[in-house]
Amino acid sequence: MSQAPQPRESVAGPALALAFDVGGTSVRGAVVGAGDVALAESRVATRTGPPVLDDIAQLGEELLAGLSTMARAQVAGVGVAFPGLVDTRTGTSLKAVNLRLVDTPVAAPLAERLGLPVAVSHDTAAAAGAIWADAGSPASALVAVLGTGVAAVTYVEGRPIVGASGQAGELGHLVVDPGGPLCTCGLRGCVETRAGARGMLERYATLGGDPAITGVAELVARTDHDPLAAQVWSEAITALADGFLAVGALLAPGVIILGGGVAEAGGHLLEPLRDRMSERAGVTAVPPVRLSSLGARAGLLGAARLALASTGTGA
Ligand SMILES: [Zn+2]
Incomplete structure (x- = not known):
């Protein structure tokens, strides 16, 4: 995990996003800053059922713990690109066949564990949005x-x-x-x-x-x-x-x-x-x-954009 660079222009610095892309084989997490640069990045193998939510929260805690105090203070929110049917308004997984989840809150338990606002999007919408913007x-x-x-x-x-x-x-x-x-x-x-x-x-x-x-x-x-x-x-x-x-x-x-x-x-x-x-x-x-030049990172970068947009700190 890399140390965050110290912002030069101000104490507060630019907003950072904690982003997750929950895929069929792995959950990718990253702290993403301006220009889609990841300050820290990690992944774990995807488990099915409710344990996947524990894994996301733990990955997030580890990524946040690896940041400097200053960078930690710049993290404005969390974005999650989630598979299956998602109610983006409530941050709930309505049905994720591959993860074996039905009517499972995603945003609420993560917000409680991480102490940050959480926005959830369908994984394709997040990835496609990032690819489209990049193009x-x-x-x-x-x-x-x-x-x-x-x-x-x-x-x-x-x-x-x-x-x-x-x-x-x-x-x-x-x-x-x-x-x-x-x-x-x-x-x-x-x-x-x-x-x-x-x-x-x-x-x-x-x-x-x-x-x-x-x-x-x-x-x-x-x-x-x-x-x-x-x-x-x-x-x-x-x-x-x-x-x-x-x-x-x-x-x-x-x-x-x-x-x-x-x-x-x-x-x-x-x-x-x-x-x-x-x-x-x-x-x-x-x-x-x-x-697209974004390749497999598209979902993660889309989740970061979602986090910043939903907290009003995005571009
Ligand atoms: Zn089919």
Whole structure:
């Protein structure tokens, strides 16, 4: 854990945020300052059920304890990017299937433990918001967050489409391969069964791939000499292409921006995806596809922005 730099301009200094991104495999926490710079950062493995809330609080206590007294005084609030259905007004997890939580308060117990105001957002909204802002807030864009699962937010006329239910953007659960692998949502052949990190690794194992491979980066690194890895990656590209083209047919976004851990595959993702979309587009216009520089940090930085915005100290 790094020591916070001493602010030069004033005793109070700029506001800092304590941010958390609660993912399928790990809970990431960080103290984030101006320019998205993390003063301290840590993570723990994700546990399911109520213990995950204890883990978040403990991670927060450790991060705060590692700061100088001055930096600690600059922490204005806490932002949490949380999976599943979230009531942002009350800071409650309504349903998080992967964490096995239903109607569980998140903000209140964390505020009590950490002694700071806590704002909770859906993880995709937080990550997509950070990616979109980092990309210069284009008026018309599809921002996809590619991680354990797949989700997206579409921006039209500079605003995110949330839909009547508030749940627009479940790109990961668009069926692109009817009869394909069973998804966590109960359907078969959803985009994320092919293009989510979990789905890719399960598919690779099912095909008889090397059991030592436990991450998508390793899988991608093998695509030039391991036919099974190449097959899984190609299927993922096809699923993403079809998902993006479906959104394109309805909303014609001006640009597609890719973030999240799987987007760290870089050119291995971007070039075949552009080609696959062009091959399968039919009459649908294929917009430019770009990579966000935020990668797997998008959720954490989105949570930091949320914390500062909700305490009135954000930019
Ligand atoms: Zn699904």
